[in-house]
Amino acid sequence: xxxxxxxxxxxxxxxxxxxxxxxxxxxxxxxxxxxxxxxxxxxxxxxxxxxxxxxxxxxxxxxxxxxxxxxxxxxxxxxxxxxxxxxxxxxxxxxxxxxxxxxxxxxxxxxxxxxxxxxxxxxxxxxxxxxxxxxxxxxxxxxxxxxxxxxxxxxxxxxxxxxxxxxxxxxxxxxxxxxxxxxxxxxxxxxxxxxxxxxxxxxxxxxxxxxxxxxxxxxxxxxxxxxxxxxxxxxxxxxxxxxxxxxxxxxxxxxxxxxxxxxxxxxxxxxxxxxxxxxxxxxxxxxxxxxxxxxxxxxxxxxxxxxxxxxxxxxxxxxxxxxxxxxxxxxxxxxxxxxxxxxxxxxxxxxxxxxxxxxxxxxxxxxxxxxxxxxxxxxxxxxxxxxxxxxx
Amino acid sequence: xxxxxxxxxxxxxxxxxxxxxxxxxxxxxxxxxxxxxxxxxxxxxxxxxxxxxxxxxxxxxxxxxxxxxxxxxxxxxxxxxxxxxxxxxxxxxxxxxxxxxxxxxxxxxxxxxxxxxxxxxxxxxxxxxxxxxxxxxxxxxxxxxxxxxxxxxxxxxxxxxxxxxxxxxxxxxxxxxxxxxxxxxxxxxxxxx
Numbered sequence: 001x002x003x004x005x006x007x008x009x010x011x012x013x014x015x016x017x018x019x020x021x022x023x024x025x026x027x028x029x030x031x032x033x034x035x036x037x038x039x040x041x042x043x044x045x046x047x048x049x050x051x052x053x054x055x056x057x058x059x060x061x062x063x064x065x066x067x068x069x070x071x072x073x074x075x076x077x078x079x080x081x082x083x084x085x086x087x088x089x090x091x092x093x094x095x096x097x098x099x100x101x102x103x104x105x106x107x108x109x110x111x112x113x114x115x116x117x118x119x120x121x122x123x124x125x126x127x128x129x130x131x132x133x134x135x136x137x138x139x140x141x142x143x144x145x146x147x148x149x150x151x152x153x154x155x156x157x158x159x160x161x162x163x164x165x166x167x168x169x170x171x172x173x174x175x176x177x178x179x180x181x182x183x184x185x186x187x188x189x190x191x192x193x194x195x196x197x198x199x200x201x202x203x204x205x206x207x208x209x210x211x212x213x214x215x216x217x218x219x220x221x222x223x224x225x226x227x228x229x230x231x232x233x234x235x236x237x238x239x240x241x242x243x244x245x246x247x248x249x250x251x252x253x254x255x256x257x258x259x260x261x262x263x264x265x266x267x268x269x270x271x272x273x274x275x276x277x278x279x280x281x282x283x284x285x286x287x288x289x290x291x292x293x294x295x296x297x298x299x300x301x302x303x304x305x306x307x308x309x310x311x312x313x314x315x316x317x318x319x320x321x322x323x324x325x326x327x328x329x330x331x332x333x334x335x336x337x338x339x340x341x342x343x344x345x346x347x348x349x350x351x352x353x354x355x356x357x358x359x360x361x362x363x364x365x366x367x368x369x370x371x372x373x374x375x376x377x378x379x380x381x382x383x384x385x386x387x388x389x390x391x392x
Numbered sequence: 393x394x395x396x397x398x399x400x401x402x403x404x405x406x407x408x409x410x411x412x413x414x415x416x417x418x419x420x421x422x423x424x425x426x427x428x429x430x431x432x433x434x435x436x437x438x439x440x441x442x443x444x445x446x447x448x449x450x451x452x453x454x455x456x457x458x459x460x461x462x463x464x465x466x467x468x469x470x471x472x473x474x475x476x477x478x479x480x481x482x483x484x485x486x487x488x489x490x491x492x493x494x495x496x497x498x499x500x501x502x503x504x505x506x507x508x509x510x511x512x513x514x515x516x517x518x519x520x521x522x523x524x525x526x527x528x529x530x531x532x533x534x535x536x537x538x539x540x541x542x543x544x545x546x547x548x549x550x551x552x553x554x555x556x557x558x559x560x561x562x563x564x565x566x567x568x569x570x571x572x573x574x575x576x577x578x579x580x581x582x583x584x585x
Binding site: 169177270271276277 | 415418419422428429430431432454455457458459461
């Protein structure tokens with residue numbers, strides 16, 4: 001397996017090259033620009049057979065993706081932040097039409113005020129549109145997740161689109177050592193794109209996107225909900241199969257030193273890597289600290305989280321976004337909801353952190369762990385929702 | 393864990409190639425078997441403005457993805473930065489500072505009032521101009537890095553750099569030999585205290 005030095009963006013572009021999709025329609029936006037810029041160079045250099053559609057906006061990009069996918073093409077795109085929001089009108093249509101599109105999203109704060117740095121507001125804002133959402137901790141996972149996303153979306157039990165995400169700049173622009181697969185291996189892994197329904201198939205005429213009122217709309221939405229439920233099993237199967245084939249297994253969640261832990265941090269994306277280092281450090285001091293990484297946010301891994309946190313005394317739920325509902329961030333509200341019926345559950349504190357790229361340092365994570373140790377000892381939390389690292 | 397990771401900060405001006413230097417250096421370190429990270433100061437790039445880039449190098453895996461505030465090694469691509477930027481910020485007493493300048497380490501130490509770090513100087517800009525005709529000091533600084541830090545085996549690095557430059561400048565092959573000569577010249581001419 002070739003070992004390469006790649007940034008998150010380069011890793012995603014490399015995965016796209018190896019998948020060799022039929023169509024990519026994209027509009028560049030910081031910090032995701034490089035993904036489609038590098039990919040467009042692959043197109044120009046003849047390294048892929050992709051039809052690259054340079055559109056005038058992200059709304060058009062996702063619209064072109066929907067059209068191409070409906071016609072039976074294997075379709076990918078990439079975007080970030082405001083770009084993802086401009087796609088918002090079309091994202092739920094892609095999901096409802098059951099189009100297996102893979103989108104590489106680089107997590108970035110939403111305007112305003114305008115900000116190009118990492119937080120998860122963009123991805124969280126579209127979490128209920130019927131897209132599978134996979135977060136990547138580093139460039140290796142960015143590469144692996146794009147490949148797996150293609151398998152997941154094309155599984156007949158799913159047939160929903162997916163976004164594989166990285167953290168803006170922190171991962172998108174950080175070069176790391178990654179293990180890549182040979183082109184032929186990826187080609188064989190993703191296989192031929194199986195067309196189930198194509199609007200261009202004159203022998204089997206179908207209609208996509210027609211009006212669907214009181215009589216059937218609900219049934220079609222139910223079918224989406226079922227597909228998202230099935231996606232859990234498929235994501236786990238694909239992640240285990242990936243491990244058998246290539247040595248790196250994935251699941252809905254990942255735990256680190258959690259089995260005998262008393263305090264834990266629950267996080268998504270790049271922060272998990274920084275938290276691992278702190279867990280190691282605290283373990284050396286005899287503090288039973290652990291990490292729960294939520295890799296897949298949609299579908300939401302409620303059962304896995306309940307199980308993973310069942311013996312934890314106090315947990316910090318890290319949200320790099322805010323619902324502005326006064327009830328905490330998206331991760332917190334969903335984790336807390338998942339734990340509601342459980343008799344064995346940890347004390348929870350929500351830490352809304354890192355908005356607009358605000359640094360989260362080793363010291364910050366140490367402090368958060370210390371607060372969990374204090375909560376576990378006292379049986380009390382300081383308040384369910386903390387805005388961490390903000391000047392007040 | 394973190395004590396086993398070497399952290400490096402590059403100071404340059406937007407457009408000078410600080411990011412490219414950090415990427416090239418990490419690439420070279422990886423080829424010699426190290427785990428690496430290379431990342432720019434996050435944010436919009438502004439031509440001429442002070443910018444930073446960073447490396448982490450380690451024998452073991454690197455999982456941390458936070459910023460670097462206490463590098464052991466600092467590389468200064470443009471000495472005029474030292475008038476406005478405290479390049480020694482966060483550097484430990486036994487850290488290393490490598491400066492692109494025609495001056496001696498003693499002169500730099502006195503002028504910039506540096507009281508921490510072991511200083512090395514190399515005239516990377518002059519070398520770059522002589523060897524490939526442009527004031528882009530990033531590649532010669534890699535040679536100075538190899539000498540000043542002892543982190544990488546020089547011969548192995550040069551060999552790998554040749555492969556990397558051939559790939560990177562596939563569309564501009566005329567710059568490859570000049571860059572390699574520049575790295576060697578910088579390695580040979582770097583001055584310590």
